[in-house]
Amino acid sequence: MASVEIRSLTKWYGGSRGVEDITFAIEAGEIFGYLGPNGAGKTTTIRCIMGLLRPSSGEVCVLGRRVAPGRGTQHGRIGYLPGEFRIWGRPKARTSLGMLADLGGDRSAAARRKALAERLDLNLNRPVGDLSKGNRQKVAVILAFQHQPDVLILDEPTAGLDPLMRQVVLDMICEAARDGAAVLLSSHDLSEVSAICGRAAILRDGRLVEMAPISEILQQGEHRLKVWFKDGVLLPEVPLWHLPGVRVVEREPGVLHVAYQGTADPVLKWISQFPVDRVTTPQTSLQEAFIQYYQQQPGSITRTGGALKGSRS
Amino acid sequence: MTRLDRPPFPLTLLRFWFLRLLPAWFGIAAIIFLMQIAIAAIVHDNANVRTFLGFLRLLPSIVRTALGGDMLDSGNMTALLTVGYQHPFVMFLYMVFAVGTPTGLLVGEVQRGTMELILSRPITKTQVYICAAVLTLVGMFCLVMVMFLGTVAAVHIYTFSEPIDLNLFFRLAMNGGLLASTFGAFALLCAASLGRLYSAIGVAVGFLTLNYFIAIVAAWWPKMEFMRKVTLFYLIYYSDLWQRWPVENMAKLAAILVVTAIVGGIIWRRRDLSL
Numbered sequence: 001m002a003s004v005e006i007r008s009l010t011k012w013y014g015g016s017r018g019v020e021d022i023t024f025a026i027e028a029g030e031i032f033g034y035l036g037p038n039g040a041g042k043t044t045t046i047r048c049i050m051g052l053l054r055p056s057s058g059e060v061c062v063l064g065r066r067v068a069p070g071r072g073t074q075h076g077r078i079g080y081l082p083g084e085f086r087i088w089g090r091p092k093a094r095t096s097l098g099m100l101a102d103l104g105g106d107r108s109a110a111a112r113r114k115a116l117a118e119r120l121d122l123n124l125n126r127p128v129g130d131l132s133k134g135n136r137q138k139v140a141v142i143l144a145f146q147h148q149p150d151v152l153i154l155d156e157p158t159a160g161l162d163p164l165m166r167q168v169v170l171d172m173i174c175e176a177a178r179d180g181a182a183v184l185l186s187s188h189d190l191s192e193v194s195a196i197c198g199r200a201a202i203l204r205d206g207r208l209v210e211m212a213p214i215s216e217i218l219q220q221g222e223h224r225l226k227v228w229f230k231d232g233v234l235l236p237e238v239p240l241w242h243l244p245g246v247r248v249v250e251r252e253p254g255v256l257h258v259a260y261q262g263t264a265d266p267v268l269k270w271i272s273q274f275p276v277d278r279v280t281t282p283q284t285s286l287q288e289a290f291i292q293y294y295q296q297q298p299g300s301i302t303r304t305g306g307a308l309k310g311s312r313s
Numbered sequence: 314m315t316r317l318d319r320p321p322f323p324l325t326l327l328r329f330w331f332l333r334l335l336p337a338w339f340g341i342a343a344i345i346f347l348m349q350i351a352i353a354a355i356v357h358d359n360a361n362v363r364t365f366l367g368f369l370r371l372l373p374s375i376v377r378t379a380l381g382g383d384m385l386d387s388g389n390m391t392a393l394l395t396v397g398y399q400h401p402f403v404m405f406l407y408m409v410f411a412v413g414t415p416t417g418l419l420v421g422e423v424q425r426g427t428m429e430l431i432l433s434r435p436i437t438k439t440q441v442y443i444c445a446a447v448l449t450l451v452g453m454f455c456l457v458m459v460m461f462l463g464t465v466a467a468v469h470i471y472t473f474s475e476p477i478d479l480n481l482f483f484r485l486a487m488n489g490g491l492l493a494s495t496f497g498a499f500a501l502l503c504a505a506s507l508g509r510l511y512s513a514i515g516v517a518v519g520f521l522t523l524n525y526f527i528a529i530v531a532a533w534w535p536k537m538e539f540m541r542k543v544t545l546f547y548l549i550y551y552s553d554l555w556q557r558w559p560v561e562n563m564a565k566l567a568a569i570l571v572v573t574a575i576v577g578g579i580i581w582r583r584r585d586l587s588l
Contacts, residue, residue: 052432053585070438070582072320080433086426102325103434143430 001064003028003151003182004049009058011044018044019206022058026182028150031173033193033200033214034186035290041206042186043083046153049184050080062151076104079149079176083156083186085140089129093139096128097146106147113146120168133160141169145176152176152183158192170196194218194286202293209293217289222259224282225267229254230275243267320435327444330418337413338452341406342459349463350470352397356390357471365393378533390473391481394464398485403460408521411453411497416513418445419504423586432586442505442581446574449497457490484558488549491566495545496521498573505581545569 002025011018019041026032036042047053049060054069067073088096094113101109117124120138128139137160144152152173158166174196177183187193193200194214201211210217229235235256238248245261260267271279355361369377379401397403419442422428431441464482500517507513528546531537541547548562 050433052429054583070432072432072435072437075433076320076435078433082426082429082433084426087430088425088427099325099329100430100434103323103431103436105321105435 002026002061003030003063004184005061006045006049007059007061009045009048009060010056011041011048011053012056017041017206018053019048019203022203022208024201024208024211026151026184028180028182029177030199031177031183031185031197033197034184034203035190035193035200036203040203042203043155044206045203046083046155046184046186049153050075050078074151076106076147077150079144079147079152079154079181081140081144081152081154081157083159085136085143087128087136087139087143090127092125093122093128093131093142094124097124097139097143100143101146104147109146112148113142116142116145116172119172120165134162134165137161138165141172145172149176150181152181152185154183155186156188157185158187158189166192190286190290202290204293214286218286222261222288222292223264224249225258225260225264225271226280226282227256227258227271228277228279229256230277233275236274239270243270320437320440323436323440323444326431326436326441327447330444330448334414334418334448334452338410338456341410342456345403345406345456345460346463346466348400348403349394349397349460350467352394352400353464353467353471356393356396357467357473359474362390362393375529375533379529390475391477394467394477394482395485397464398460398482398489404525407453407456407493408496408518410456411449411493412500412514412517412521414449414452415445415497415501415504416510416517418448419501419581420507420510420513423508424510428586438582439578442501442578445504446498446501446578449501450494450570450574453493453497454490457486457493460489461486481555484554488554488559488563488566491563491570492545492549495566495570495573496524498570498577502573502577502580505577506584508587 004026006022006024009022010020022045034042034045044053048055049062049067051067051069051071051073060067062074063077065074097113098110101113113124120141122135122138128136131139141157144154154173157173158169161169170192173183173185185193185197197214199211199213200217202209231254235251235254238246238258240246243266246267247259248256249259250257258267355365422431432438461482465479468477468479499520503513503517507516524544524546527540528544531541548566
């Protein structure tokens with residue numbers, strides 16, 4: 001049984017579309033990346049999972065229970081970090097976090113809160129209003145983790161954190177997944193998504209345009225070749241009209257950087273006519289794959305891929 | 314959702330909100346309490362009463378109506394003491410609490426972004442609404458009781474030349490509390506229905522002010538007397554409150570209060586919050 005299951009979720013805000021026909025599932029122990037440009041519908045999906053919004057159609061199940069909007073379904077077992085974290089400014093961080101933990105009747109959260117604060121190097125005895133943006137984000141991270149949840153819904157968990165703290169938070173997410181928590185990670189930092197997520201979904205204009213293991217997403221779309229010609233060889237013109245799907249990324253003295261779609265065979269055959277020193281294949285970054293998905297024409301090309309549970313690639 | 318699935322009542326939230334409201338409530342209660350003592354300090358002495366009445370006669374007739382109307386001209390000390398119950402400043406303080414509490418707790422938390430945190434915990438939207446409703450309605454009644462205690466204290470501090478019927482003041486306080494709580498329930502309804510803090514405050518204050526001015530104008534201007542029944546104030550102003558408990562009017566007020574609060578709760582539960 002999946003920890004989080006979304007079936008044909010659609011949410012309309014009056015006449016405008018929030019998300020449409022979203023279907024995916026997150027297994028226990030899996031870190032699932034949820035990507036998309038601003039306004040794509042990531043926060044809408046997350047709020048439907050949390051029961052903060054009433055779906056127009058479809059259903060959401062968390063830990064085997066159908067989410068009833070506004071009823072706090074399974075919230076004692078969910079750690080939630082909202083994308084735009086705002087908390088009462090005047091009370092101490094300890095007071096606000098304590099109140100929110102007590103709402104779940106979790107009396108044992110205090111010890112974990114203290115340990116998390118030490119790990120994140122945060123003074124909980126200061127009013128939240130006096131904390132810097134980064135430290136407020138640490139409060140948000142503690143809020144999500146303090147009751148040892150079985151499901152983590154994290155919207156930009158490392159926003160505003162320095163690289164050291166960012167790594168600590170990523171480690172915490174991986175540890176939680178190893179302990180069996182299902183994690184939904186929405187982030188614009190694609191390097192962290194590719195570092196810790198096993199699988200990701202890409203959202204555009206409220207629709208899922210891709211859902212696959214990260215390794216598979218990285219292989220989608222364009223591939224790159226960097227060709228080093230032998231010394232003294234004049235850089236040839238690429239016959240683009242003969243090589244469909246090929247484009248020149250960059251020309252440097254003696255080096256040609258090309259991108260191609262589909263098979264590499266035509267490009268390699270054309271290159272073989274020239275005296276070549278070496279050919280390298282730079283790895284496609286998630287960012288490039290991500291941008292390509294956004295540049296595609298609208299239309300759902302949803303498909304599902306196998307789950308890679310909590311892996312760090 | 315079965316009873317077992319329902320999260321326990323969030324006393325933690327109730328306590329958290331109560332502590333946040335307490336300074337404002339205490340400030341308003343202190344002013345209302347002291348106001349009763351101050352009014353009693355003026356009216357307990359015959360010489361002061363004459364000066365006070367002279368001052369009242371200088372005021373425009375509509376303002377005199379707002380303070381108690383012809384009843385004050387009799388020089389009756391009990392009637393004069395009720396000025397402390399219907400003084401526009403006291404009304405304003407009640408309005409601040411009645412409107413500020415539910416709007417601040419419901420729409421205010423939504424607009425601050427903290428409602429999202431509250432609702433991310435095992436708590437239902439209905440429970441959040443009940444917490445706001447309890448603090449609004451109980452807070453209003455407690456304010457009214459403080460006002461009554463102010464009168465009790467004043468009667469013990471000062472010597473009056475005629476007996477003061479504290480039962481009458483208790484009746485006034487209870488009915489005033491019911492009316493104030495009904496306005497509180499209307500403010501709850503606004504807070505539950507409207508997405509913006511200032512819209513909720515604006516509609517609630519507008520409703521309350523309109524009621525108040527229609528009541529005053531209807532009492533002051535004979536041609537407008539037909540309007541008096543359209544305001545909620547009619548249920549305490551024009552009753553036989555001075556002689557006995559106006560059970561029928563109290564039941565009407567209680568019914569309006571309960572229905573308004575329940576409608577607010579249903580709207581709050583069903584609508585998507587603009588988080």
